[in-house]
Amino acid sequence: MSWFFLVTALIVTAIVLTQTLSKRLPEKESVFWMLGCLVIILLSIFPKSMDNLAKTIGIDYPPSLYFLIAILFLAVLIFRLYTQMDDNKRKSDALARRVSLLEKRIEDLEDNE
Numbered sequence: 001m002s003w004f005f006l007v008t009a010l011i012v013t014a015i016v017l018t019q020t021l022s023k024r025l026p027e028k029e030s031v032f033w034m035l036g037c038l039v040i041i042l043l044s045i046f047p048k049s050m051d052n053l054a055k056t057i058g059i060d061y062p063p064s065l066y067f068l069i070a071i072l073f074l075a076v077l078i079f080r081l082y083t084q085m086d087d088n089k090r091k092s093d094a095l096a097r098r099v100s101l102l103e104k105r106i107e108d109l110e111d112n113e
Contacts, residue, residue: 005044013037032080036073 016033019025025033043050043066054062 002044002047005040009037009040009044013041029080032077039069 013034016025016030016037020027020030050065051062054060054065057065059065059068
């Protein structure tokens with residue numbers, strides 16, 4: 001058992017829970033991070049399972065599987081961030097159009113007075 005990774009995962013879990021309870025981290029994001037922490041906790045408790053999984057998948061060097069999992073985790077994280085960024089851009093554009101229309105309406109009302 002790797003105590004370092006277990007303690008690190010437990011600390012990150014506590015931080016995620018604290019941030020979620022204080023409404024600084026959305027629940028959807030906390031689930032993503034909690035799943036990542038759960039994987040790290042399970043791998044630190046059962047380190048030989050990673051060797052068996054690597055052999056089953058056909059990876060000759062088991063530590064490469066750790067890097068593969070980390071890269072996949074980061075790729076999913078980046079994809080989620082890009083989709084959130086796109087949603088925010090669309091909302092921002094819609095708000096800018098609405099503000100522009102409201103400013104035009106105010107100008108028209110002031111001109112009619």
